[in-house]
Amino acid sequence: MLPASFNAVVPMLCAGAGALxxxxxxxxxxxxxxxxxxxxxxIALAATGISLIFLWGRNQVSFEVVTADNFAVFVSLIxxxxxxxxxxxxxxxxxxDGIPEGEYYALVLFAVVGMIMMxxxxxxxxxxxxxxxxxxxxxxxTGIRRDNLAGIEGAFKYFLLGAFASAFFLxxxxxxxxVAGSTRLDKVAAFLAAQSMTGNPMVLLxxxxxxxxxxxxxxxxxxxxxxPDAYEGxxxxxxxxxxxxxxxxxxxxxxxxxxxxxxxxxxDWAPALMVLAAATxxxxxxxxxxxxxxxxxxxxxxxxxxxxxxxxxxxxxxxxKAAILFYLATYAITNLAAFGAIALLGxxxxxxxxxxxxxxxxxxxxxxxxxxxxxLLSLGGLPPTAGFIGKWYVxxxxxxxxxxxxxxxxxxxxxxxxxxxxxxxxxxxxxDKSTGAAPTPVRGVGMVALVVTVAVILYLGILxxxxxxxxxxxxxxIF
Amino acid sequence: xGETLLFYVxxxxxxxxxxMVIGQRNPMYSVLLLVASFGMMxxxxxxxxxxxxxVTQIVVYAGALMVLFLFVVMLLNRxxxxxxxxxxxxxxxxxxxxxxxxxxxxxxxxxxxxxLIRTTRLQDAVNGTSDGSSASVRTIGRVLFQDYTFAFxxxxxxxxxxxxxxxxxxxxxxxx
Numbered sequence: 075m076l077p078a079s080f081n082a083v084v085p086m087l088c089a090g091a092g093a094l095x096x097x098x099x100x101x102x103x104x105x106x107x108x109x110x111x112x113x114x115x116x117i118a119l120a121a122t123g124i125s126l127i128f129l130w131g132r133n134q135v136s137f138e139v140v141t142a143d144n145f146a147v148f149v150s151l152i153x154x155x156x157x158x159x160x161x162x163x164x165x166x167x168x169x170x171d172g173i174p175e176g177e178y179y180a181l182v183l184f185a186v187v188g189m190i191m192m193x194x195x196x197x198x199x200x201x202x203x204x205x206x207x208x209x210x211x212x213x214x215x216t217g218i219r220r221d222n223l224a225g226i227e228g229a230f231k232y233f234l235l236g237a238f239a240s241a242f243f244l245x246x247x248x249x250x251x252x253v254a255g256s257t258r259l260d261k262v263a264a265f266l267a268a269q270s271m272t273g274n275p276m277v278l279l280x281x282x283x284x285x286x287x288x289x290x291x292x293x294x295x296x297x298x299x300x301x302p303d304a305y306e307g308x309x310x311x312x313x314x315x316x317x318x319x320x321x322x323x324x325x326x327x328x329x330x331x332x333x334x335x336x337x338x339x340x341x342d343w344a345p346a347l348m349v350l351a352a353a354t355x356x357x358x359x360x361x362x363x364x365x366x367x368x369x370x371x372x373x374x375x376x377x378x379x380x381x382x383x384x385x386x387x388x389x390x391x392x393x394x395k396a397a398i399l400f401y402l403a404t405y406a407i408t409n410l411a412a413f414g415a416i417a418l419l420g421x422x423x424x425x426x427x428x429x430x431x432x433x434x435x436x437x438x439x440x441x442x443x444x445x446x447x448x449x450l451l452s453l454g455g456l457p458p459t460a461g462f463i464g465k466w467y468v469x470x471x472x473x474x475x476x477x478x479x480x481x482x483x484x485x486x487x488x489x490x491x492x493x494x495x496x497x498x499x500x501x502x503x504x505x506d507k508s509t510g511a512a513p514t515p516v517r518g519v520g521m522v523a524l525v526v527t528v529a530v531i532l533y534l535g536i537l538x539x540x541x542x543x544x545x546x547x548x549x550x551x552i553f
Numbered sequence: 554x555g556e557t558l559l560f561y562v563x564x565x566x567x568x569x570x571x572x573m574v575i576g577q578r579n580p581m582y583s584v585l586l587l588v589a590s591f592g593m594m595x596x597x598x599x600x601x602x603x604x605x606x607x608v609t610q611i612v613v614y615a616g617a618l619m620v621l622f623l624f625v626v627m628l629l630n631r632x633x634x635x636x637x638x639x640x641x642x643x644x645x646x647x648x649x650x651x652x653x654x655x656x657x658x659x660x661x662x663x664x665x666x667x668x669l670i671r672t673t674r675l676q677d678a679v680n681g682t683s684d685g686s687s688a689s690v691r692t693i694g695r696v697l698f699q700d701y702t703f704a705f706x707x708x709x710x711x712x713x714x715x716x717x718x719x720x721x722x723x724x725x726x727x728x729x
Contacts, residue, residue, distance in 0.1 A: 188711075
C-alpha cells in the first residue's frame with residue numbers, strides 16, 4: 075500500500091490510473107473490437123469520488139504542496155460529479171458522432187486529474203501544472219471531432235488564446251516568487267502578512283497578471299472572447315464538461331490564491347474584480363439575449379454565471395465564501411443537465427441547437443423537454459430550483475458586504491437572462507412542431523443521468539441547507 | 554566593470570534580436586533570430602552565475618527545440634507569411650484594432666517599467682539570497698527533487714496529455 079504521506083494525491087492517482095488503463099485498452103483493442111471504455115472511465119471516476127469522501131475532514135497534506143482540505147475536497151467532488159455525468163451522457167453520443175472512445179475518455183480523465191490538482195494545489199507551480207494538464211485535455215476535447223470545422227476553429231482559438239493567458243499567469247508567478255521568495259501559497263501569505271508591503275508595485279503587478287490568467291480560465295469579460303466559439307464548436311457533452319469542470323477548478327485556484335495568499339491586498343484586488351464581475355454579468359446577459367443558437371446562448375449564460383461567482387468572491391464575507399462553493403455546485407449540475415439534454419437531442423450531422431429546432435419538443439419528446447425546462451429555469455434563477463438559492467446567497471452576500479451596485483447589476487442581469495431562457499421554454503411548449511427530422515430519442519444511461527441531475531437541481535432548490543452548511547464548513551475554516 | 558559592460562551588450566542584443574523575431578516576413582529568419590536571442594539569454598545566465606541554466610538553454614532551446622522549429626518551417630514549405638484574402642480582411646487586421654492592441658502592449662511594458670523603477674532596491678524585492686553556490690547542479694537537483702518533487706512528477710502527466718492530444722489531432726488516418 076501507499077504510505078500515508080501520499081493520502082492527498084490518491085484521488086489524482088485514481089483518475090490518472092484510469093486514464094492510463096483506458097489508453098492501454100485502446101492500444102490493445104483489435105480493430106473493430108468493442109471495449110467498455112465508458113465503464114472503465116466510470117469506475118475510475120467513482121474510485122476518485124470515494125477516495126475524496128474518505129479525505130473529507132482529515133486535512134491531509136502530501137509533498138507539502140497538495141492539500142486535501144475540505145475546500146479542495148468539496149470542489150473536487152463537484153469536478154468528479156461533472157466527470158461522471160459527462161461520461162454518462164457520452165455513452166450514447168460518442169457512438170452516434172463517431173468520436174473515438176479511447177482518446178476521449180483518456181482525455182476526460184486526464185483533465186479531471188488537472189482540475190483536482192488545481193483545486194488541491196498549495197503552490198503556484200503545482201497550480202500551473204494542473205491548469206495546463208486540464209487545459210491541454212480540454213483543448214483537444216474541443217476539437218475531438220476532426221471532421222467538424224467549427225470544432226477545429228473553436229479548439230484553435232481556445233488553444234492560442236489559452237497559451238497566451240498561461241504566459242500571463244506564469245509571469246505573475248515569477249513576480250510573486252520575486253517578491254516573496256517562494257511559490258508556496260502559505261509562505262507567500264506569511265511573507266505578505268509580515269511585511270507591510272501595501273502599494274508595493276511588484277505585488278500589484280503580480281496580482282494583475284495572475285488575475286488575467288484566472289479571468290481567462292473562468293471566461294470573465296474582457297477575457298471571454300474564446301468562449302462562444304469554443305463552447306459552440308465543441309460537441310455538447312464536452313461543452314457541458316468544460317463549462318463546469320474548468321470553471322470549478324479555475325475558481326478554486328482563484329479563491330485560494332486571492333483569499334489565502336493575497337488576502338492582505340484585498341483593498342487592491344477587490345476593485346479590479348468588481349469591475350470584472352460587473353462587466354461579465356452585463357456583457358454575458360446582454361449579448362446572450364441576441365443569440366439564436368442554444369449552445370452559443372448558453373455560452374454567454376455561462377459567462378454571466380462566472381460573473382455572479384466573482385461577485386461572491388469580491389464580497390468574500392462568511393456568507394460569500396460559502397456562496398462561492400454552493401453556487402459552483404448548483405451551476406455545475408444545472409449546466410450539465412442543459413448541455414446533456416442538448417447533446418442527447420443532437421445528431422451526427424448537426425448539433426440541432428438552433429432555437430427553432432426546439433419548437434414543439436414537448437410534443438415529440440415530453441420527458442426531455444420537461445427535464446430541460448427545469449434546467450433552464452434553474453439557470454434563470456427561478457424558484458424552486460437550485461439556481462434561485464445560489465443567486466439568493468450570492469446577492470445577499472454582496473449586500474451584507476456593502477456592494478449594493480454589484481447586487482443591483484446582478485439582479486437586473488438575471489432578470490434579463492430569464493427572458494432568453496424562457497424563450498426556449500416557450501419554443502418547446504407553445505410552438506408547433508418543427509418541420510425538420512424528429513429529435514434523437516433519448517434512452518438508457520443518458521436518460522438516467524438527466525433525471526439524476528434534475529433531481530439534484532430540485533433537491534438543492536428545496537432543501538439547500540445541508541449542502542450550504544457543508545460548503546460553509548469547508549471554506550470558512552480555511553480562509 | 555567588464556561584467557556590467559557584458560550585461561549591457563547581452564541585454565541589448567537579446568532585446569534587439571527578440572524584437573526582430575516578430576518583425577520578419579520570412580519565418581526562417583525569425584527562427585534563426587530566436588536562436589540568436591536564446592544565445593544572448595544564456596550569456597546573461599552565465600553572468601548571473603548560473604552556468605547550468607546557460608548550458609541547458611543552449612542545448613534544449615537553441616539546440617533541440619529550434620532545430621525542430623526549423624524542420625517544421627521547412628516542411629510547411631512557406632517561405633513567407635501567409636496573406637490570404639481572409640487574412641487581410643480579418644477584423645483584427647483593421648488599423649484601429651491593431652493600434653488598440655499595440656496600445657495595450659505598450660501599457661503593459663510601461664507598467665513593468667514602473668514596477669521595476671518604483672521598487673527602490675531590487676535586492677529587497679527578490680527575497681532569495683545568493684550564497685554563491687545557488688546554481689550548482691547539485692543544488693538545482695536538491696531543489697528540484699525535494700521542494701518541487703510533486704510539480705516535477707506532475708509535469709510528466711502534462712507531457713503525456715500533450716503527446717496524446719498532439720498525436721490524436723495530427724493523425725489523419727481513421728483507424729476505427
